[in-house]
Amino acid sequence: MSGDSSVTRIAVLGAGHTGPVIARVALEAGYAVSIAASGDPANIELITKILVPGSEARWAADAVADADLVVLAIPLHKFPAFEPSLVAGKVVVDTMNYWPPIDGVQEMFEDADSTSSEIVARRLASSTVVKTLNHIGYHELDEHRRPKGAPDRRALGVAGDDAGAMDSVANVLERIGYDAVRMPSLSAGRLLQPGGSVFGVSLSRYQFEHAVHTSAEVGDGSREPSLDLTAEPLTERTI
DSSP states (O other): OOOOOOOOOOEOOOSSHHHHHHHHHHHHHOOOEEEEEEGGGGGGGGHHHHSTBBEEEOOOOHHHHSSSEEEEEEOGGGGGGEEEGGGSSSSEEEEOOOHHHHHHHOOOOOOSSSOHHHHHHTTTTTSSEESSSSSHHHHHHHHTOOOOOOOTTEEEEEEOOOOOHHHHHHHHHHHHHHHEEEESSSSGGGGGGTTTTTTTTOOHHHHHHHHHHHEEETTEEEEOOOOTTTTGGGGGGOO
């Protein structure tokens, strides 16, 4: 999959707290946005009109069909029932978190050797999964947007195994108002999960890169790959 700036339409699956905020900031950044829940779009039409005016409530299959990017913002406990074929062939942004103290134990995600997004990716084997937008509160996502170059612009991590897909997602983050820091793999997204060194923390690009670089041991003690800060600046990789 080649990275480019061709993302024009985004489908957001999930109409709870997070989905509508993601839809709104994407819409305000100039993307065409559709929102879908698990059933009839008429059930979320009012929510959509109030919270995301200008977006379109659609059946999930219709929203995904013509989307360049799909954002998965459903409650994690509903994921085991999610139909993988719905997003086959699509780049899927996984915004979900596995947080047992909040959501209870979910058997599918009880694998200490894998990140939650790796588990998601195994189930969505015909899709390309990228992890981001899970380590910032939905209220902050709206409030912390800043123009490029602003001294207080916040950085967000992008973890994945497909460089082109990460580029596409990073471009979206940059356009909605954040500095995107590409991480070396989907497994490196462990740092973005609850308990990770950058989860829920507002950091500049340099601070974010430094936190990732110095986080040698996380979670269960396994060593995570780090970003090479001696390589070309990450800002050069944005489009």
